[in-house]
Amino acid sequence: MMRRWIFPILAGGLVAFGANQATLLATPYALMYAALNKVSERSPVNRFAFAPMATADNQTIVRPSPDLAYSTCVFDVSQGPVLVDVQPVPDHYWSVSVFDARTDVAAVRSDRDTNGKAARLALMKKGQKAPAGYTPVVLAYDRGLALIRILLANPQEFPAMDAIRRKSTCKQI
Amino acid sequence: MKAWHRYSICIALGLVGGMAFAVQQVRGGLNDGRVSNGPWDTGKSFGTVDASSLTRAKVALSGLLALPAKEAMYFTATHDSAGGALDGRCTYEVRGGKLDGRWWSVTLYEREGWLVKNAANRWSIPAGAVSTDVQGQWAFTVSPDVKAGSWLPTGSVEAFDLTLRLYHPSDDIIKSPEKAQLPVIYRKGCA
Secondary structure (H helix, E strand, C coil), X not given: CCHHHHHHHHHHHHHHHHHHHHHHHHHHHHHHHHHHHHHHCCCCCXXXXXXXXXXXXXXXXXXXXXCEEEEEEEEEXXXXXXXXXXXXXXXXXXXXXXXXXXXXXXXXXXXXXXXXCCEEEEEEECXXXXXXXXXXXXXXXXXXXXXXXXXXXXXXXXXXXXXXXXXXXXXXX | CCHHHXXXXXXXXXXXXXXXXXHHHHHHHCCCCEEEECCEEEECCCXXXXXXXXXXXXXXXXXXXXXXXXXXXXXXXXXXXXXXXXCCXXXXXXXXXXXXXCEEEEEEEECCCEECCCCCCCCEEEHHHCCCCCCCCXXXXXXXXXXXXXXXXXXXXXXXXXXXXXXXXXXXXXXXXXXXCCCEEEEEEEC
């Protein structure tokens, strides 16, 4: 009697392992896909959205920092490279990070890396060419998110920081 | 019972069981690549291609868009230093010294990582908000009730966690986060 169940149980075990791995692999893509769609509601693709400071009533992405001003650009390099120009913020921590569709960080540049100068990134896929003056960031996927973080010393700084960050651009060539 | 009935039952159970176990793993049931230091947990591979599929899935759920360690480290505490679960109806003191990085903050979240509604509209204590003594020690209170000095409201939620962000951490902390001098969390009492 039990011998009849041995192979079905083995088959079930293999399916369980496969389903477990497939679920783990798919989770980052699914959550990033949802995040990209949510952020896209604020601004078109390949353009920065300048979010207000995170509060309990304003949380687009999980685990936001209420001390950082976030700017997001959902990019799509399928039609050509996307250029990200980040305006430096004097005497403040700032960074731009590029996340791919699997949630991996493809690039990070902060004020420490640029010595306070502007960051200029060309987001592209293999085979595309970066314009002169831009650091190439070759991506494994067409879509992703570029995120600028600016650290505020206090909430009163927000209007001044907001004016500076709005000079940053994200655009397709 | 025919053979295909047995196969169908086992494959269906395997499919559901495998997916359910993955959900349980991602929601925090298991420890994967985590490094502990007192009440704080962190990981060394957040946001990198080196992360395992489980770490990547866990970070996507509760810390999407986390930076890699060279830029920032995230230490999360769901328990106090005595091992008790953090409870928003209790009062805690968080006490620490100089943290080996460029800037730090401690933010209070509930569930997967959402800021908690509170009357003070305060969700974090950044480095600049605490007073340090001559030894470089600082402290702040986490409590549902208004407290003097630096105070982080819990909003009286049943459970919460604290995330310590450390931007531009030192090479020593990146290499050995388990040895870093991190704040302690003392429970002072509950309502």
